[in-house]
Amino acid sequence: MLTNKVKKIALLTGGGDCSGLNAVINAVTKTAILKYNYKVIGYKFGYRGLYKNDFVDLTLESVSGIQHKGGTILYSSNKDNLFDYLIEENGEIIRKDVSDIAIANLKKEGVDALVIIGGDGTLTSARDFARKGINVVGVPKTIDNDLFATDITFGFNSAVSIATEALDRLHTTAESHHRVMILEVMGRNSGWIALEAGIAGSADVILIPEISYDINKIVNKIRERDERGKPFTIIVVAEGAKPKDGEVVISKIVPDSPDPIRLGGIGNKLAEDLEKLIKNHEIRSTVLGHVQRGGITSTYDRILSARYGSKAVELIEKNLYGNMVCLKGNEISYESLENVIGKIKGVNPSGELVEVAKNIGICLGD
Numbered sequence: 001m002l003t004n005k006v007k008k009i010a011l012l013t014g015g016g017d018c019s020g021l022n023a024v025i026n027a028v029t030k031t032a033i034l035k036y037n038y039k040v041i042g043y044k045f046g047y048r049g050l051y052k053n054d055f056v057d058l059t060l061e062s063v064s065g066i067q068h069k070g071g072t073i074l075y076s077s078n079k080d081n082l083f084d085y086l087i088e089e090n091g092e093i094i095r096k097d098v099s100d101i102a103i104a105n106l107k108k109e110g111v112d113a114l115v116i117i118g119g120d121g122t123l124t125s126a127r128d129f130a131r132k133g134i135n136v137v138g139v140p141k142t143i144d145n146d147l148f149a150t151d152i153t154f155g156f157n158s159a160v161s162i163a164t165e166a167l168d169r170l171h172t173t174a175e176s177h178h179r180v181m182i183l184e185v186m187g188r189n190s191g192w193i194a195l196e197a198g199i200a201g202s203a204d205v206i207l208i209p210e211i212s213y214d215i216n217k218i219v220n221k222i223r224e225r226d227e228r229g230k231p232f233t234i235i236v237v238a239e240g241a242k243p244k245d246g247e248v249v250i251s252k253i254v255p256d257s258p259d260p261i262r263l264g265g266i267g268n269k270l271a272e273d274l275e276k277l278i279k280n281h282e283i284r285s286t287v288l289g290h291v292q293r294g295g296i297t298s299t300y301d302r303i304l305s306a307r308y309g310s311k312a313v314e315l316i317e318k319n320l321y322g323n324m325v326c327l328k329g330n331e332i333s334y335e336s337l338e339n340v341i342g343k344i345k346g347v348n349p350s351g352e353l354v355e356v357a358k359n360i361g362i363c364l365g366d
C-alpha cells in the first residue's frame with residue numbers, strides 16, 4: 001500500500017443507502033479509468049465485502065447508465081464494523097477486530113488505495129484503516145447532512161426534494177379537510193431535512209432536535225391560523241425532535257448495529273398530544289420514512305456526487321490519503337478524517353436558516 005504510482009483502486013459503499021451513491025461510483029470509476037488508467041474494483045455490501053473478499057470489477061460498461069439511479073450497485077450494510085465485528089467462534093457469537101483480514105485482502109488483490117463512501121459510522125472505520133497505514137479517501141454520504149467539515153453531504157438534497165414534495169401534497173389535502181397534517185421526516189439527531197423541506201414546502205411549524213418544542217406554541221400557531229381564515233396547518237417534525245422536558249421517541253433497537261437506536265414515532269406522539277388540546281380540527285400524521293432515501297437522484301446530488309467522486313480520485317493520484325472530500329462554499333476541497341469523525345454538524349438554533357424560517361412566520365416550537 002505504499003507505492004507511489006497507483007495501479008488499482010477499490011471502492012465500497014457503507015451505511016444506510018441514499019441517492020447519489022451510484023453517481024459517486026460512476027464518477028470514481030470513470031475518472032480512475034479514463035484519466036489515470038487505474039483498474040477499479042468494488043467491494044459488495046460495504047466492509048462485509050472487504051472482509052469476505054467479495055468484490056466485482058468496475059468497468060466503463062458496468063457503471064454505464066447508473067448515474068441517475070438511487071441505491072448502490074455495490075449494495076450496502078450499516079452493521080459491519082470490522083474493528084468490532086460479530087463472528088461465530090467455537091459455536092459462540094463474539095465481537096472481534098477483524099480489520100487485519102481486510103487489510104490482507106487488499107494486499108492480496110493489489111489494491112493501492114480505497115475510496116470509502118459513507119456517513120459517520122463508515123468513515124470512522126475509514127479513519128481507523130488510515131491509522132493502520134491503509135491509503136484511504138472518504139466521500140461524505142448521508143441524507144441527514146450531519147457530517148462535520150462539509151457544508152453538504154450528497155443524498156441530502158434528494159431527500160429534501162422528496163420531503164418538500166410530500167409537504168406540497170399534504171397541503172392540498174389539509175386544506176380540503178381543514179386538518180392539521182404532521183409529516184415526520186428522517187435525520188437522526190439533526191434537523192436539516194425538516195428545516196430545509198419545511199421552508200421550501202411552506203410548513204407552518206418546523207420541529208427539529210436542536211430546538212426542543214413547547215406544544216402550547218404549536219397550539220397557538222394553529223389558533224392564529226384559524227383566526228386568519230387559514231383553518232389548516234402543516235407541521236414537519238424531524239424524527240429526533242422532542243418536547244421540552246420530554247424524550248426522543250425510539251422506534252426500534254437494532255442489536256447487531258454499531259449504532260443500534262432507530263428513531264421514529266414522534267409524529268404520532270405529537271398527533272396524540274395535540275388531539276387533547278385541539279378540538280376543532282382532525283389531526284393526521286404521515287411518516288415519510290425510507291422513501292427519502294430511494295428513487296431518482298436530484299440534479300444537484302448528481303453534480304455534487306460527480307464532483308466528489310472526481311476529487312476523490314485526484315486525491316489518490318496526489319497521494320493525499322487519510323482525507324475526506326468535502327464542499328466548502330462552492331469549492332470542492334478535502335479535510336483530514338481525523339478532524340471529521342466524532343463531531344456532528346447540527347442545525348445552529350440561532351443560525352441564519354432558523355432566522356429565515358422565523359422571519360417568514362414559521363413556528364419552530366420555541
Ligand code: F6P
Pocket residue numbers: 016078119142143144186187188239262263293
Ligand atoms: O442515517 C440515515 C438514516 O436514514 C436516518 O435518517 C435514519 O434515522 C436511519 O438512517 C434509518 O436507518 P435504517 O435504514 O436502519 O432504518
